[in-house]
Amino acid sequence: MEHLIESFRQFIKQKGLKYTPEREEILREILAIEDHFDVETLYLLLKGKNSKISKASIYRTIPLLIEVGYIQEVYKQGGHSHYEVTLYKQPHLHFICMKCGQVREALDHRLNDLIKEFEAKSGYKFLTYHLEIFGLCPYCREVK
Amino acid sequence: MEHLIESFRQFIKQKGLKYTPEREEILREILAIEDHFDVETLYLLLKGKNSKISKASIYRTIPLLIEVGYIQEVYKQGGHSHYEVTLYKQPHLHFICMKCGQVREALDHRLNDLIKEFEAKSGYKFLTYHLEIFGLCPYCREVK
């Protein structure tokens, strides 16, 4: 945990940026979230702890955390982005129920293999992916 | 071509809606597009033909064309949706260059198989998917 904070600080310094308490606070809060999160959720979590962090700072810090490889934008839903900490997990797919909005994730190595194969054959440099499957969850496909 | 127009009319009627020249005009324009398209592109194409169609009507017609199965939203880029006619093609993946914005598509039956397998195992009802792979195209990975 602390080593992640330290690595982030080094990343910030090495880019010629300044290490601020706001950036660290945002990082700590995100690392404590187990789930997917969006900017609003994160903002309210911080606010609930009497933090003065503004949404602008959250929006400014997220790209840095993506660049350092701690988080990824994993899907868009309801017109806004959702993120998650991807330090300990591979990219994976998200099944989104179009009726109730429930999101479930699944990981399959064959998908990652397929993408690596495509990368090798195509000459592209792959950075990340979104696989969003849209449909109805078991519950919603029942209720008419 | 004309049979698609006719099927669309029947779809509209059967839903208790009214068949209007605006809806037909939008459908004809979309069917003539070979590529991916977004609302702005479509609007300008129509405008260039002296059409009076508003963006509001385009935004209202797109969900109907998705529902009838003629088009799909295939990816989001630059903060807005991109669509394509999917009458003659399977869902497929889109590789998006994060630097120049180029989009290239690829189709692989193993991906579709994987998704069908997931559907069968999970109890979800699958409708469509987006697989967007983000990275650098062969050209952009060269230029620093």
Next chain:
DNA sequence: ATTATATTGAAACTTATTCTCAATATTAAA
């Protein structure tokens, strides 16, 4: 023709995200 209802374009609205700016904080150097 009449009439009920749906659709239209224009403009207002909503919402996510980015930008601007003046005040403040960080950092390296003196």
Next chain:
DNA sequence: TTTAATATTGAGAATAAGTTTCAATATAAT
């Protein structure tokens, strides 16, 4: 430990995609 250059902050303005509202008009059933 001051100084000074530069980056960051929060607040609010700006932007842009998409949705909603509304009065005028068009559709289509009778």
